Amino acid sequence: MSIESLKRRIHAITEPLKTMLVGRFHRIVNIELRSLTQDMNTKEYKPVLTKGQVIDCDFVGQGSTLDKRHFAVIWAADRKSEHIIVIPLTSKDRSGKAAPFSLGVIDALNPPGEEKDSIAKVNQPQSISRRSVHILRRKRIKEKGFPYVLIASSFKS
Numbered sequence: 080m081s082i083e084s085l086k087r088r089i090h091a092i093t094e095p096l097k098t099m100l101v102g103r104f105h106r107i108v109n110i111e112l113r114s115l116t117q118d119m120n121t122k123e124y125k126p127v128l129t130k131g132q133v134i135d136c137d138f139v140g141q142g143s144t145l146d147k148r149h150f151a152v153i154w155a156a157d158r159k160s161e162h163i164i165v166i167p168l169t170s171k172d173r174s175g176k177a178a179p180f181s182l183g184v185i186d187a188l189n190p191p192g193e194e195k196d197s198i199a200k201v202n203q204p205q206s207i208s209r210r211s212v213h214i215l216r217r218k219r220i221k222e223k224g225f226p227y228v229l230i231a232s233s234f235k236s
Contacts, residue, residue: 103146106137113210115161124209128156128163133185135213136165138205145205148213150188150197154204162206170195187215 092100116125128134132153138145151165168188180199189195 099146103139106139106148110137110139110208110210115209121159123158124161126214127158128153128209128212128214130154130156132156133168133187133215134165135215136207137211137213138167138207139211145203150215151205152182152199161209163209163212164204164206166204167200168197169200170197 117123118125130153134151134153135148136151137148140146145167150168152168153163154166155164157163168182168185170188180201182197182199184194185197188197
């Protein structure tokens with residue numbers, strides 16, 4: 080593709096698409112600028128992420144895949160790999176769609192006073208970089224908090 084051809088294609092982009100692409104680019108830059116901590120001896124990444132842990136993450140998708148910050152549950156997280164596998168969560172019940180799996184109410188994901196079920200989009204697992212992860216923590220009095228993890232027995236593979 081020539082520079083002129085690329086310029087013509089960029090000029091043809093609609094305003095809504097420009098807004099979406101700028102937002103996506105902004106997320107990509109933020110993700111790439113985040114640092115990761117890796118133990119040089121063990122080659123393990125810190126903090127440790129575990130199967131069943133509920134996280135908030137920045138998805139960067141194309142087409143109809145997730146393309147925004149969204150809650151997810153970790154399905155697999157090798158301590159020595161930068162990438163993890165997550166299953167996105169939604170509060171929208173789409174009965175009749177492929178593979179819905181209700182996790183019930185997860186307090187940390189609901190605004191005060193609301194009790195919506197969290198539904199795992201098990202038909203949309205995604206591999207993401209650890210740089211995309213925002214760890215959700217439950218608060219305890221006089222403590223920094225601890226990761227929000229679902230019951231491990233629910234996630235046997």
